[in-house]
Amino acid sequence: MKFHITTFGCQMNVHDSQWLTRALESRGWQEAGEDEALVYIFNTCSVRDKPEQKVYSEIGRIAAHARRDPRVFVAVGGCVAQQIGRGFFERFPFVRLVFGSDGIAGAPNALERIVAGSDERAALLDFMPAYEEREAALEQSAGSAAGSGRQAFVTIMQGCDNFCAYCIVPYTRGRQKSRHPDAVVEECRALVDSGVREITLLGQNVNSFGMDKGGAGVSFGGLLRQVAAIKGLDRLRFTTSHPKDIAPEVIAAFGEFETLCPSLHLPLQSGSDAMLKAMRRRYTLGHYMGIVEALKQARPDIVLTTDLIVGFPGETEADFQATLDALAAVGYDSSFSFKYSDRPGVAAVNMEPKVDPQVAAERLMRLQTLQNSITRKCLKMLVGTETDVFVEGLSRIQGGDAPSWKGRDPAGRVVNVRMEYGGCEDAGDLVGMMVPVRITEAKKYTLMGEGTGTPW
Known part of the structure; x- marks a missing residue:
């Protein structure tokens, strides 16, 4: 059976799609281009509004193909699937499977049942009480590791317990579930043995790894040290970090392990304490800047990147200026910046006053102009090194x-x-x-x- 996967959103979705591709290929399925596929799988993101609307548009493009060939059907996974659920069945008759982030482990078998002639329209939307290990035998082999450039991503946790006011992730990916540390280390070691030289550890908030029972009492700092010590591993990265949970032992690790790359994505979101409180980030700008200073002391060459939101409900010009000041003070190599948009079910939907969209757009342009200037300076300083x-x-x-x-x-x-x-x-x-x-x-x-x- 020929299939095609389209992925939206974060690196975790990319990694999930890569796993699903391997799982289907091990069953004899064949990855194909859009024009040749019979099964179309969309791995979706609902963090912002545009990707969600893009999913509807992309699925709609399959309609004519599905009418011409009754074998053609669509499966929708990821955050939008978790959010909309069975609503996809009502909107698109050729959607046969929806699965959330916890349901992806069962997606290959469900797809096989549908192709085998089952008339079911399956919905794998239940949140699991613990991290569900996937088919270990299907992880990257030496050949696939080499073919992908000897880089690999390893998921260490799923979900999030932070409930930031603007974020839909806890509702679409569920509560935090840490993977057992032994399973993480075993997978990393197997990848290195197969030829992988660079590993990125993935999670919604890797710094909170082990704060639930799934981590078996091992903190993220402890896990990081175990992976960094694997013989043959050249580079180690991790994403994403929440500033409120980064521990001193994690900061210290940057100075202790050459393997640990001197880069960290540390979302700030806003430079205003008032906005951080409204966003329910649970740290202040002062606390954040203390982390930055500690990181630079531990690893003077560390490069920081960040996420920033402009136009959050109630944001004043003074609040926005505080964000510009923080951006300049840290000197981020780059940043991902966005205008705030309401997402269904999050606390910020009911927060007032809303910032005028034109004002938010103008602020975003100013922020990105400043970031571009800082980025150019950072890059120019490297010439000759x-x-x-x-x-x-x-x-x-x-x-x-x-x-x-x-x-x-x-x-x-x-x-x-x-x-x-x-x-x-x-x-x-x-x-x-x-x-x-x-x-x-x-x-x-x-x-x-x-x-x-x-x-x-």
Whole structure:
């Protein structure tokens, strides 16, 4: 059976889709392009309004195909599936399966039943009381690890207990459920043994790992140390962090383990204490800045990125200015910034006064202009420095006799590298390898460099 998966939203959704692809392929299914598929799977996001509307539009495009061929059907997973549930069955008759983030473990078997002739319209929407392990035998093999650039993502937890006023995640992904630390370490070790060189640990709030029973008494700092110590692992990252839960032992780990990359995504959301309180973030700007200072002391070369919301209900010009001031004070390499939008069921829906959309749009433009300026300065400071770049593939920027490759430095910045090694037709020669590089130029969002040594 030919299938096609379309993924919206966060890195956890990307990882879920990758797992689902492997699970279906192990059953003999074949991944195909949109024009050839018979089963269309949409892994969805409802953090903001536009991705949700995009899902409806994308499913609607399948309608004509489904009318022409009765074998064609759609499965909807992820956060929008959890939110809308069986409503998809009423809106789209060719939707045969909906599954939430906890239900994905049962999705492959449900899809097989439908293809085998079952008339069921299955809804896998129950939240599990504990993290449900997936088919371990289907995790990345040595061949798939090499084929994906020797990078892997490992989920360590599911759900969130924070209930920030603007966030729908606790309602669509459920309460926090930590994975057993032994299972996490075992998966990481198996990935490294198969050839993976870089691992990213994933969770809605990795810093709260172990605060529920699933963590078996192991904190995130403890788990981080176990994974960082795995022999053969070159790079380790994690996302996403909540500032209120980051522990001193996690901050200290940045200075203790060379394996732990000097980069951290630390969402601020607002620089105003009044807004942080209204958002139910449970930290102050002063507390956040203390974390930033501690991180820079532990790892002077650490690179910070963040999330920011403008136009939250009640935000004044002074509140917004406080966000601009914090952005400049920290000097984030980059940030993800958005206008606030109501999401169904969250506390902020009922908060007043709402910020005029035009005012919010103007503030967002000002914030992003400032961020672009800071980003350019951060990148320009790197010109002339040397680093190791983990090659992910050929660069879109080509020219001259030598091919250019795209990779990332330890902080996660994109670097396009001109390298006198191999040819464009031999992309696999460098993918998954570390290349010593001298940075030669700073672009708007990326860096240019030249290889200076032998790839390893």
